[in-house]
Amino acid sequence: xxxxTQTPKFQVLKxxxxxxxxxxxxxxxxxxxxxxxxxGMGLRLIHYSVGAGITDQGEVPxxxxxxxxxxxxxxxRLLSAxxxxxxxxxxxxxxxxxxxxxYFGEGSWLTVV
Amino acid sequence: xxxVTQMEGPVTLSEEAFLTINCTYxxxxxPSLFWYVQYPGEGLQLLLKATKADDKGSNKGFEATYRKxxxxxxxxxxxxxxxxxxxxxCALSLPNTGRRALTFGSGTRLQVQP
Numbered sequence: 001x002x003x004x005t006q007t008p009k010f011q012v013l014k015x016x017x018x019x020x021x022x023x024x025x026x027x028x029x030x031x032x033x034x035x036x037x038x039x040g041m042g043l044r045l046i047h048y049s050v051g052a053g054i055t056d057q058g059e060v061p062x063x064x065x066x067x068x069x070x071x072x073x074x075x076x077r078l079l080s081a082x083x084x085x086x087x088x089x090x091x092x093x094x095x096x097x098x099x100x101x102x103y104f105g106e107g108s109w110l111t112v113v
Numbered sequence: 114x115x116x117v118t119q120m121e122g123p124v125t126l127s128e129e130a131f132l133t134i135n136c137t138y139x140x141x142x143x144p145s146l147f148w149y150v151q152y153p154g155e156g157l158q159l160l161l162k163a164t165k166a167d168d169k170g171s172n173k174g175f176e177a178t179y180r181k182x183x184x185x186x187x188x189x190x191x192x193x194x195x196x197x198x199x200x201x202x203c204a205l206s207l208p209n210t211g212r213r214a215l216t217f218g219s220g221t222r223l224q225v226q227p
Binding site: 031033035040041042043044045048050058090092094101102103104105106107 | 117149155156157158159162202204206213214215216217218219220
């Protein structure tokens with residue numbers, strides 16, 4: 001019963017490098033999203049998807065790309081990492097018939113130096 | 114826009130003390146309300162939720178009542194334990210927007226001392 005799985009859990013990047021945070025869910029959820037968590041600011045929505053092939057921007061999308069080629073996977077790409085992207089990233093999913101409940105992964109701690 | 118305001122922490126209590134964490138919201142529609150908990154080094158877990166006015170969500174001894182007239186969803190527990198030490202997030206979502214996303218408060222850290 002894996003739920004929402006994120007990898008890697010920890011990553012250190014140099015400014016300007018690119019990387020992809022992976023997110024997979026095995027619950028056949030239609031909705032998936034990415035949040036970032038910064039001290040004193042709660043979680044903020046980066047990008048979201050309402051189904052395979054459909055993505056849209058959230059509150060803080062700049063510097064990030066996403067795609068949703070399958071129902072299960074929703075990777076988050078940092079194109080050119082900046083120190084301002086140092087944060088904890090959470091992937092989340094939910095399903096159409098499940099009411100409003102959203103399930104979170106365990107988080108990915110990213111440091112950009 | 115939609116927003117959630119929580120009391121600032123940290124909140125430090127002795128074991129068996131009464132807990133209240135205040136949460137108020139602003140929303141353009143009729144939101145569902147949630148409390149999530151984050152234990153050290155872990156992700157967020159849903160603690161409780163309420164989807165309409167006067168609903169009371171409850172779980173693990175925690176309770177919160179959806180108060181539309183005061184736009185509040187305060188979290189309470191009658192007797193806290195050391196194991197309740199965590200960060201608590203109040204959040205809202207607006208159904209039927211097609212987004213299924215949450216707007217979070219800034220979080221309140223609770224420290225319970227033995």
